[in-house]
Structure formats: structure tokens, C-alpha cells
Amino acid sequence: MYKRTDVKVWFACNNYCTFCVQGDKRFKFQPRKLEEIRNILDTEYNDGCKYVVFTGWEPTVHPNLVEAVAYAKQIGFKQIQIQSNGTTFHDVDYTKSLIAAGVTEFSPSIHWFHAETHDTQVQTPWAWKKVIKGLIVLKQLNQIIIINSVITKDNYREAPELAALLLKIGVNQFQFAFVHILWSAAKNKETVVPRKSDVIPYIHKALDLAKKHGVPAYTEAIPYCLMQGYEWAIAENIMPETSVIDAEYKIDSYADYRWSEWKAKRKDCKKCSKNDVCEGPWKEYPEIYGWDEFTPV
Ligand code: SF4
Numbered sequence: 001m002y003k004r005t006d007v008k009v010w011f012a013c014n015n016y017c018t019f020c021v022q023g024d025k026r027f028k029f030q031p032r033k034l035e036e037i038r039n040i041l042d043t044e045y046n047d048g049c050k051y052v053v054f055t056g057w058e059p060t061v062h063p064n065l066v067e068a069v070a071y072a073k074q075i076g077f078k079q080i081q082i083q084s085n086g087t088t089f090h091d092v093d094y095t096k097s098l099i100a101a102g103v104t105e106f107s108p109s110i111h112w113f114h115a116e117t118h119d120t121q122v123q124t125p126w127a128w129k130k131v132i133k134g135l136i137v138l139k140q141l142n143q144i145i146i147i148n149s150v151i152t153k154d155n156y157r158e159a160p161e162l163a164a165l166l167l168k169i170g171v172n173q174f175q176f177a178f179v180h181i182l183w184s185a186a187k188n189k190e191t192v193v194p195r196k197s198d199v200i201p202y203i204h205k206a207l208d209l210a211k212k213h214g215v216p217a218y219t220e221a222i223p224y225c226l227m228q229g230y231e232w233a234i235a236e237n238i239m240p241e242t243s244v245i246d247a248e249y250k251i252d253s254y255a256d257y258r259w260s261e262w263k264a265k266r267k268d269c270k271k272c273s274k275n276d277v278c279e280g281p282w283k284e285y286p287e288i289y290g291w292d293e294f295t296p297v
Pocket of ligand 1: 296
């Protein structure tokens with residue numbers, strides 16, 4: 001597995017997700033200039049990264065994304081991913097230009113099965129239709145598709161239907177990420193953050209479907225005590241060592257950052273057989289729902 005770097009190319013976006021974790025950065029920061037992106041890629045490559053994820057808010061609205069991808073390929077990155085809200089891949093010419101430049105995998109998001117559920121959450125009309133059209137284009141162009149879907153109060157009941165749809169389209173992998181309770185998600189926490197034990201039966205059903213079809217599927221930010229029998233699907237176990245190049249700072253190790261800054265454990269976790277490998281929930285979660293759901297294994 002290659003060491004990875006997540007490069008945020010800028011913070012503009014064509015969606016306004018109710019659960020966005022990038023807050024008001026879109027009003028603060030200009031797009032990174034191509035020269036700056038090239039310098040970042042040089043530094044991260046020399047630091048041992050061979051896998052780059054272009055992200056941001058929405059990287060595909062950056063005017064120089066194609067050139068940035070071409071540069072990453074030219075200097076030797078082996079794996080090049082575009083992490084996106086998925087609303088631009090329906091443009092066949094643009095998607096072909098990304099592939100020609102060197103993209104090796106696409107990671108669009110879909111939030112979830114029903115168009116209305118998705119569009120209400122991303123607060124953009126017709127967004128779901130564009131994402132689905134984009135997935136079809138990516139399939140027709142034989143691309144690797146890795147889906148990310150954020151679990152919220154509005155959508156979790158649709159997990160099994162969404163899994164069935166993604167399997168029908170033929171994606172290569174999908175992941176359900178429990179909403180990270182920061183920025184917009186924190187502001188909207190009453191309406192956005194579900195109780196994990198309500199979510200679990202639906203997520204497990206979706207994982208069962210993926211397993212039956214032999215398609216890798218994962219969850220993020222759901223601890224082992226709620227994933228018994230489904231430990232194979234815990235995404236934190238397969239995440240490569242990753243640096244994150246944010247607007248004003250760099251995180252050298254995303255894993256260390258999650259353990260030290262973003263996740264939390266209860267006192268009783270010390271008695272748990274998974275304590276050494278489990279990161280616990282996002283630290284804001286027990287402030288809403290307490291610790292009762294997390295029983296040591
Ligand atoms: S009890 Fe704590 S350490 Fe054990 S699985 Fe749950 S959150 Fe993780």
C-alpha cells in the first residue's frame with residue numbers, strides 16, 4: 001500500500017451540504033495556484049508518497065486540475081485519485097481529459113438512494129441525477145469507482161437500497177462514513193446526526209449485500225463494539241498512512257491526528273479487548289448521545 005497525500009486544491013464548491021466539514025473556508029481562501037500545487041506534489045513525493053488524492057471542497061471546479069494531475073503523473077505518482085461530489089463526471093470530455101492526464105481512480109460521493117434525499121442534503125437541485133449520470137460515464141470509460149456516502153439522520157434508512165443500486169451500477173468499492181460533527185454538521189447537529197445504534201441494522205444489511213456480491217464495502221467512525229461480526233468492514237484498518245495538505249497547515253499523519261485530536265474513548269474502553277486497535281467515535285458524538293451504546297467487547 002502506497003503512502004498517500006490528500007491535497008486540497010481549493011475550497012470552492014458547487015454544493016452546500018448540510019453536513020459539510022469544511023465550514024466557511026470557501027469564503028476565506030483563494031484557489032491554490034498551479035505552481036503551489038506543483039510544489040506541494042514535489043514535497044510530498046520526495047517525502048515518500050506515491051498515492052495522491054486531489055480533494056478540497058470540490059477539486060473538479062479548480063481551473064487547473066487537469067494540469068495538476070498531469071504533473072503528478074509526470075513526477076511519478078503511481079495512484080492518482082479525484083475525490084469529488086460527483087457532479088462533473090457526466091461531462092464526458094472533461095472526464096476523458098482527467099483520465100488522459102493520469103487519474104487512476106475516481107471517488108465520487110452520493111448521499112443516498114433517493115434523488116430527493118441527496119438533493120435536499122447537498123442543497124443543489126438535480127445534483128443526484130448528475131452524480132448517477134457521472135457514474136454511468138465512469139463505468140463506460142472503464143474507470144475504478146470508489147464511492148463515499150455520509151451517514152446522516154436523513155438518509156441512513158436508505159443504506160440497503162443504496163448498496164443495491166451501487167452494486168447494479170458496478171462500482172468497485174463503497175464506504176459509509178458516519179457524519180463528522182464539525183462546522184456545518186455541528187451547526188445542524190440536531191437534524192443531521194443520528195444515533196449510531198439506530199443506524200447499525202441498516203448499515204449491516206448493506207454490508208451483507210456487498211459481501212454477497214464480493215464487492216469491498218466499509219464504514220468509517222463506527223467503533224468495534226457496534227460492528228461485531230462486521231470487523232472486516234472497519235475502514236480505519238485499511239486506510240494507508242496519509243498526510244493532509246489543508247489550507248493553512250499540514251497534518252503529517254492523518255491516523256495520529258484522528259487518535260489524538262478527533263476521536264474519543266470512554267473510561268470503560270480500558271476494559272475492552274479492542275482498546276488498542278479501536279479509535280472510538282468522533283469526540284463530539286458522546287456530547288450528544290452519551291456513552292451508553294459503547295459497551296466493551
Ligand atoms: S468499548 Fe471503546 S474501545 Fe471498545 S470497541 Fe467500543 S469504543 Fe472501542
